[in-house]
Amino acid sequence: MSADHERGIIDGANRVLKVLLKRPVVKxxxxxxxxxxxxxxxxxxxxxxxxxxxxxxxxxxxxxxxxANVLVRFLDEVIFQVREKFPPELLREFISAVxxxxxxxxxxxxxDNLSTMIQEGYFQYDPENGIKGKEK
Numbered sequence: 693m694s695a696d697h698e699r700g701i702i703d704g705a706n707r708v709l710k711v712l713l714k715r716p717v718v719k720x721x722x723x724x725x726x727x728x729x730x731x732x733x734x735x736x737x738x739x740x741x742x743x744x745x746x747x748x749x750x751x752x753x754x755x756x757x758x759x760a761n762v763l764v765r766f767l768d769e770v771i772f773q774v775r776e777k778f779p780p781e782l783l784r785e786f787i788s789a790v791x792x793x794x795x796x797x798x799x800x801x802x803x804d805n806l807s808t809m810i811q812e813g814y815f816q817y818d819p820e821n822g823i824k825g826k827e828k
Contacts, residue, residue: 702762731795 712718742749752759774783809815 741752806815
């Protein structure tokens with residue numbers, strides 16, 4: 693791995709968090725922030741980002757591959773670690789409780805919209821092989 697990959701914003705966040713997470717006050721603050729996440733306002737935030745400054749949207753879209761890779765690799769590692777370290781019974785109960793609070797209607801809309809966009813040719817992507825050319 694090159695030095696450029698080791699010293700980016702994620703590496704910086706990791707190094708800072710390693711120090712901060714050893715402090716109980718920081719963990720309490722993180723819990724407080726997480727308990728006040730107001731998901732009902734996420735759509736308004738999306739509209740603000742999209743329409744107040746379209747240049748930001750284009751910057752965000754340009755960063756999507758890097759952001760997606762961060763999320764994918766983060767979730768991959770979290771899921772791996774959780775499966776390795778927690779008993780299945782605990783995981784089943786916890787996941788069941790968590791899923792009760794997930795916005796199923798929005799997930800269904802995301803699935804349907806992405807499916808439509810894929811069918812209409814917006815995405816030519818195969819997770820196994822990467823980007824595919826349009827087939828004629």
